[in-house]
Amino acid sequence: MTELKLLMREEFRSTERRAPLSPDSAGDLVRGGVAVSVERSPRRVFADEEYAAAGCALVPAGSWPDAPDDVHVLGLKELPDQPDALRHRHIFFGHAYKNQPGARELLRRFTDGGGALLDLESLVDDHGRRVAAFGYWAGYIGAALAVLRHRGKLSKPLEPGTREDLDKALIADGKPVRALVIGALGRCGRGAGDALTAAGAEVTRWDLEETKDLDVTALLDHDILVNAVLATGPITPFLTAETLRRPRRLSIVADVTCDVGSPAHALPIYDETTTWEEPVLRLDGLDVIAIDNLPSLLPREATVDFAADLAPHLTALGDSDVWRRAVTAFTTARESHDLHRKEDHV
Numbered sequence: 001m002t003e004l005k006l007l008m009r010e011e012f013r014s015t016e017r018r019a020p021l022s023p024d025s026a027g028d029l030v031r032g033g034v035a036v037s038v039e040r041s042p043r044r045v046f047a048d049e050e051y052a053a054a055g056c057a058l059v060p061a062g063s064w065p066d067a068p069d070d071v072h073v074l075g076l077k078e079l080p081d082q083p084d085a086l087r088h089r090h091i092f093f094g095h096a097y098k099n100q101p102g103a104r105e106l107l108r109r110f111t112d113g114g115g116a117l118l119d120l121e122s123l124v125d126d127h128g129r130r131v132a133a134f135g136y137w138a139g140y141i142g143a144a145l146a147v148l149r150h151r152g153k154l155s156k157p158l159e160p161g162t163r164e165d166l167d168k169a170l171i172a173d174g175k176p177v178r179a180l181v182i183g184a185l186g187r188c189g190r191g192a193g194d195a196l197t198a199a200g201a202e203v204t205r206w207d208l209e210e211t212k213d214l215d216v217t218a219l220l221d222h223d224i225l226v227n228a229v230l231a232t233g234p235i236t237p238f239l240t241a242e243t244l245r246r247p248r249r250l251s252i253v254a255d256v257t258c259d260v261g262s263p264a265h266a267l268p269i270y271d272e273t274t275t276w277e278e279p280v281l282r283l284d285g286l287d288v289i290a291i292d293n294l295p296s297l298l299p300r301e302a303t304v305d306f307a308a309d310l311a312p313h314l315t316a317l318g319d320s321d322v323w324r325r326a327v328t329a330f331t332t333a334r335e336s337h338d339l340h341r342k343e344d345h346v
Helices: 023-031 048-053 103-113 135-150 163-170 187-198 216-220 299-314 321-336
Strands: 005-008 035-039 057-059 071-074 089-091 178-182 202-206 224-227 252-255 281-283 286-289
Touching: 023 035, 023 048, 023 299, 035 048, 048 057, 103 321, 135 163, 135 178, 135 187, 135 224, 135 252, 135 286, 135 299, 163 187, 178 187, 187 202, 187 224
Parallel strands: 005 035, 005 071, 035 057, 071 089, 178 202, 178 224, 224 252, 252 286
Antiparallel strands: 281 286
């Protein structure tokens, strides 16, 4: 049996402190016979030495392009622009299957190099549910930032911390908050609801049933809107430029899904994400928070939970329906962009 080889790369994004594997989950893989290499990183929430103690081999940061062909490269967020052609099987959030900006270029890099994208978003069970996701913490932090903004307590730049510190900041200070969570039954929505409850907010929870015939007047009668909907295709917008001209109580939107540039964008009132340095976009009297790596603000909690879900599936990498569906999703996306190659290296 061929030994499974994983290389966990350092994240290219300077604000990313999470990892797809914690030292504990990496150690479980090593004990299960998987060869795990970890690129050194001074930013990662867990120290390099913790991975070494778990049995992982430490390698220099940025060395993944030179890894042998049979290595699976594991990460979270986007790759650097080089190398132009990607020859490995990469596992990360590629954000390339909903016609997002840059999708065709990323898929072309894999086609040119003969590699494959096994997108973490496409790792789903028999019922189409993701097997591992950061959704809970994305929702929790997105809602928390909206509450802090509403109370005038959101400082910038944002800094990563712990849930304990965040919850202390959320303790109600007497200023009432009425908040609406759309997509309330999913991971992300549950996280948002928990944060709003911790903040003492009055929480309205909508999901599919409540949005079949959208009550825009009721939506606007909240201080905060948290969009936690995981859309896979075109969706009727929750807010439009026309909507914002109506009388409204709504003053803050936290768009946790950040489907900017995609047909699945439910809030086409804005067209660019916000950042840790500038977390709020001011738009027609409305504050928009749209940060696409929210869970990295609670990197330890987010990593531990995600890794616990992902690691068991990595032991069956390439040999389960979960991974076969991921390959199919990549092939379908590549074909939708008319990207073809002579040999299938997936």
